[in-house]
Amino acid sequence: MNYGVFSQNQWIYPDIDPKEGKKEISLNCVGNSYGCVQVLCECVESLTVKWSGDSFLEPEINQLIPVRVEKNCADGWETIVAPGTPAPHATKQAPFEVFDPMEPVAGNILPGEKRVAALYIKWCTKGIGAGKYSGCLIITNPEEILTIPVTINVSAVSVPENGKLRVTNWYDLNDMADFHGVERWSEEHWEMIKEYAKTMRVCRQTDFMTHCKLATRTVTSDGEYVFDFTRTKRFIEIFLSEGFTNIEGETMVCRANWGSSEFLVRWGKEKYPALSEEGLKLIKSYYSQWYVFLKENNWLDNATQHVADEPHDGCAEDYCKLAKIFKEILPGIPLVDAVETTNIDGAIDICVPKSIGYVNDREGYDRLKKDMECWYYTCCFPGGTYLNRLLDLDLIRTRYLHWANYLYGFTGYLHWGFSYYHTNGDNPFVLAGDLVDGHMGQILPAGDTHIVYPKGKIVLRSVRLEAMRSGIEDYELLMMLAEKSPETAMELVKKCVRSFTDYDTDTDVFEEIYRLLIENLL
Numbered sequence: 001m002n003y004g005v006f007s008q009n010q011w012i013y014p015d016i017d018p019k020e021g022k023k024e025i026s027l028n029c030v031g032n033s034y035g036c037v038q039v040l041c042e043c044v045e046s047l048t049v050k051w052s053g054d055s056f057l058e059p060e061i062n063q064l065i066p067v068r069v070e071k072n073c074a075d076g077w078e079t080i081v082a083p084g085t086p087a088p089h090a091t092k093q094a095p096f097e098v099f100d101p102m103e104p105v106a107g108n109i110l111p112g113e114k115r116v117a118a119l120y121i122k123w124c125t126k127g128i129g130a131g132k133y134s135g136c137l138i139i140t141n142p143e144e145i146l147t148i149p150v151t152i153n154v155s156a157v158s159v160p161e162n163g164k165l166r167v168t169n170w171y172d173l174n175d176m177a178d179f180h181g182v183e184r185w186s187e188e189h190w191e192m193i194k195e196y197a198k199t200m201r202v203c204r205q206t207d208f209m210t211h212c213k214l215a216t217r218t219v220t221s222d223g224e225y226v227f228d229f230t231r232t233k234r235f236i237e238i239f240l241s242e243g244f245t246n247i248e249g250e251t252m253v254c255r256a257n258w259g260s261s262e263f264l265v266r267w268g269k270e271k272y273p274a275l276s277e278e279g280l281k282l283i284k285s286y287y288s289q290w291y292v293f294l295k296e297n298n299w300l301d302n303a304t305q306h307v308a309d310e311p312h313d314g315c316a317e318d319y320c321k322l323a324k325i326f327k328e329i330l331p332g333i334p335l336v337d338a339v340e341t342t343n344i345d346g347a348i349d350i351c352v353p354k355s356i357g358y359v360n361d362r363e364g365y366d367r368l369k370k371d372m373e374c375w376y377y378t379c380c381f382p383g384g385t386y387l388n389r390l391l392d393l394d395l396i397r398t399r400y401l402h403w404a405n406y407l408y409g410f411t412g413y414l415h416w417g418f419s420y421y422h423t424n425g426d427n428p429f430v431l432a433g434d435l436v437d438g439h440m441g442q443i444l445p446a447g448d449t450h451i452v453y454p455k456g457k458i459v460l461r462s463v464r465l466e467a468m469r470s471g472i473e474d475y476e477l478l479m480m481l482a483e484k485s486p487e488t489a490m491e492l493v494k495k496c497v498r499s500f501t502d503y504d505t506d507t508d509v510f511e512e513i514y515r516l517l518i519e520n521l522l
Helices: 187-202 230-241 277-296 313-329 355-360 362-369 395-408 463-484 486-496 507-521
Strands: 003-007 025-031 034-042 048-053 060-069 096-104 116-124 131-141 144-158 166-171 207-210 216-219 225-228 246-249 253-255 263-267 270-273 303-305 336-339 350-353 412-419 453-455 458-460 497-499
Touching (some): 003 144, 025 034, 025 507, 034 131, 034 144, 096 453, 116 463, 166 207, 187 412, 187 458, 207 230, 225 277, 230 246, 246 277, 263 313, 350 355, 350 412, 395 412, 395 463, 486 507
Parallel strands (some): 025 144, 166 412, 246 303
Antiparallel strands (some): 003 034, 131 144, 263 270, 453 458
16 A cells, blocks of 8 residues: 655645655654644555554544645735646646645545545644654555554643734634534534634634624614624633633724725614714714623623724725724723734734735834734735745645744734635635635635635634644744744744745755754753
């Protein structure tokens, strides 16, 4: 039976030869974390996989599912539409299939169309003492038994349970029902919400968006708005119980399109200019009651608040007016937003530029960083050579997103697309195709809309989400090393990531730098 062992930091594809991989598994791990590897093997009929070794190291075994990438991302935020157009920044020319979703193995593993099976094996090091552990993966088909030697070196260094990096991914609550075949706001829907919360937190997300539509509104006889946050409270309690620490208040302020300079406020089908009398009435009514609700539940210290997403130079003046109003309604609650302009001095407390926006105006954003906390974000843009978590870019770029957090001094990371399946037509397993709900007439690149996948009543993690978790843990280790030797920490970072567009994609090089990171922490 031909097989190959591949790094968790590189893509594997259904059409590659398993023999391209290594023959043994050797992992350097830290405590309170995981050791991960991918295995690709020939699979004509069916396989079983078992662990032979210490029971406390029993691994989590997942079968990888191929997804189809219809179009490559372009240098900008759109996709390359014309078939056959070269994509030199991409790992593979579209269309192609790549293994990304991870499905827990419950029995026999069946072959895919290419007569191969791909596995993602994950050993947990939580509660395990430092040392060198050995075992074997035993893969069996009806005619053959394959034994893969495994060595796991667990360091005395451990990732802290509660880290320093703030991380948020946004999600669609309706998709958590619709794509799992359950009725919206039924008990089954609430169970799915809990599954999503668990999935986010296991991968070290810290902040969670609390949508306005969780509240219900009534209008009194004299026209006043009254909001009921009963459903909101249940939602928040679920996420806090999973270990989240920060409640993001969603904004009801938006623009008709990205290029517009006018802010609107929406509630259901109602829509008003945000700075109009009716718009301000809705804003002040909702957020003043939101503040009371947070205060009554002792959640003020956990809260942040969005004003309006991605303000640019053309609407910066009105954005600052709105931010001032939000500060008056929500005293003491930090305001945070993804921004496309530096003309927001003093308006908010946490500034979140896009990576390419920061590069294009580093002087301006560095000026803001002196007076406020700064995160950064990626989305459908940038593509090309930039770090991002798209499916046709090097997988290790996803992990490096958080090395860039350290490199540039950004204390948080934001992405809009945790689980917006509906923007991808009817099939979340086919990405960047003609059915995609494009932004401003363009097609969102593969991997932008979601980093998990729905299947039945479970949420499938992805190889990219695991890479993101690993990168977040790397950030925490770098912060620990910085307490001992900031020079050494930065030196190691720059051996891997020198800028958003300059990095080393050789996974063997990365593994050596990672080993040195652990070594320097001892």
